Amino acid sequence: MLDTFENIETVRLKLGEFNELGDTNAIYENSEINVFGGIPNEEVIIGIHRYKKRRKEVIFGVVLDVIVSSEHRIQAPCPYFGPCSGCQWQHIDYSYQLIIKANQVKNQFQKYKELSELNIHPTLASPNIFNYRNHARFTVRKEGVLGFVNRITRRFVSIQDCMLMTPGINRFLSLLQGKVAETSQLSIRHGINTNEWLIQPAIKSSQVQIMTGQTHYRESLLGRHFRVASPSFFQVNTLQAETLGKIVKEKCKLNGTSKVVDAYAGVGTFSAVLSDESSKVIAIEESGAAIKDAKINLAGLSNIEYIESKTEEAILNLSFKPDAVILDPPRNGCHIEVLKSIIIKRPKRVIYVSCDTTTLARDLSYLVKGGYLVIDVQPIDMFPQTHHIECVVTLEPHI
Structure with a gap:
């Protein structure tokens, strides 16, 4: 095999x-x-x-x-499956992948007594199970060859076409393959709804006939255009990101007068989704580049306030008790001081979005011990063919 x-x-x-x-x-x-x-x-x-x-x-x-x-x-369809190691589960039928992912969430939660009896909803399937990734990071080896490094053997594998990437990224891959020897890493981002792209770093070789070195690109999501700078985070599965935004909005239970905090706001995707049914949205983000993008993306939405700050400091300094707080931290989860600030401010709802079940379970355990109840756990498959899983968890204060 x-x-x-x-x-x-x-x-x-x-x-x-x-x-x-x-x-x-x-x-x-x-x-x-x-x-x-x-x-x-x-x-x-x-x-x-x-x-x-x-x-x-x-x-x-x-x-x-x-x-x-x-x-x-099943027969894995990709010729690089195994030596590449970027996909772990191409040999498993997709319906079973979804079951495995829900079980992974459950298994992590069972490590904590206070989470062990939670009901986990079935995993929401991705609209596309291949060609969904809008962002690729390639390693470059001798003579400008693009590929990936096996996570275990550390061996380099030259890639001509990646089945996870959008057709646009694979087109750029074919145009750049063997022509980018001047760099050791190459990042390609592609807007599937706008057909805009970002390729970093800038390539000076005369062999390359496409534009590179862009500082940002734009993508359309839920009816709005979002500018995304090179260092800024944006969900890699565009179609499933729309589903994620709708679920987060639904779980917030907004009523038009709601005051919401979008922690780890990034380029403002959740803030944009929530603004039309909120009286006030506080977008907190530590990255200056992401805040700059967010201000452009959310121009004209007068009920959104941007705070460039550490999340824990911004939440503690709020002059009001939020109706909902969205936590969407990096893979390593929330800083302990963020969780403490949530417990002190005691918002009516906490919507925790996570792509790492280990740190999610750890943080939920802390919030539950601090007086919160887990109301709902919804796994979402943002990363088909891999073991990664996104989760949206809703919490409310214990009365």
Whole structure:
């Protein structure tokens, strides 16, 4: 199956459950190892790969052949599946991927007594399960070759077409492949609704006949245009981002007089969605570049106030008690002082948007211990073919 890996030895094993990396677990030499390309309860032949990490030997396995197959196994359509490692689950039918992702959320929550009995809604499917990513970061090797680095072996894999990327990004990839030797990394962002693009860094080679080095591009979302600067965050799955915005708005339960805080506001996507049914929206963002984008994106919306600040400081300094606070932190979750500020201000609703179930569960546990109840947990698949999962969790103060 994945015989492009060089293997020291092969062994037949029965696979255990999925782990946090999207691999399956297995027992080998009396130790638990990660196995790429498997599905729980399958019996497989794996290739054993050994490497050193901090002077300690690490062993992982790669499925080479399947003896007893899962009913959910399919043929991975991508020729780079395995050596690339960017996708973990192309060999699993999509309906089962959605079930696995909801179970991943549940498994993380069960590590905390106060979260262990929560009901998890079924995962919302992505409209596109391929060609959905609007942002690619390529590694560049000798002679300007573009590709990705395997997360385990650290081997470089040249890529001619990525099945996760939008057709626009793959078009730029073909135009730039083998022509960008002057840089070691290349980022391409593409607006599927505007056909605008951003390629960084600027490429000076005369071989490159397309515009590069843009400082920003624009994308349309829920009827509004958003300017996105090179360092600013924007959801990579544009169509599913629209679903996410609608869900966040629904969970806020706005009534026209609501006062809302959009923490980690980024370029202002949630603020724009919430403004028409709120009397006031406070958009908090620490990144100056993102705030600059947000002010352009939300021009004309007079009920939005921008605060360039750390989230915890801005929330504590509010002169009012918010009706809703949206938390959409980076993958490492909320700073403890942010959670403390929420507990002190005690907004009527907290909508926590997370792309990391480990830090989400940790932060929810703190909020629950601080007097909040988890009302609703909705997983959303923003990242088909991978183990990553987005979640929207609604909390209210315990009366």
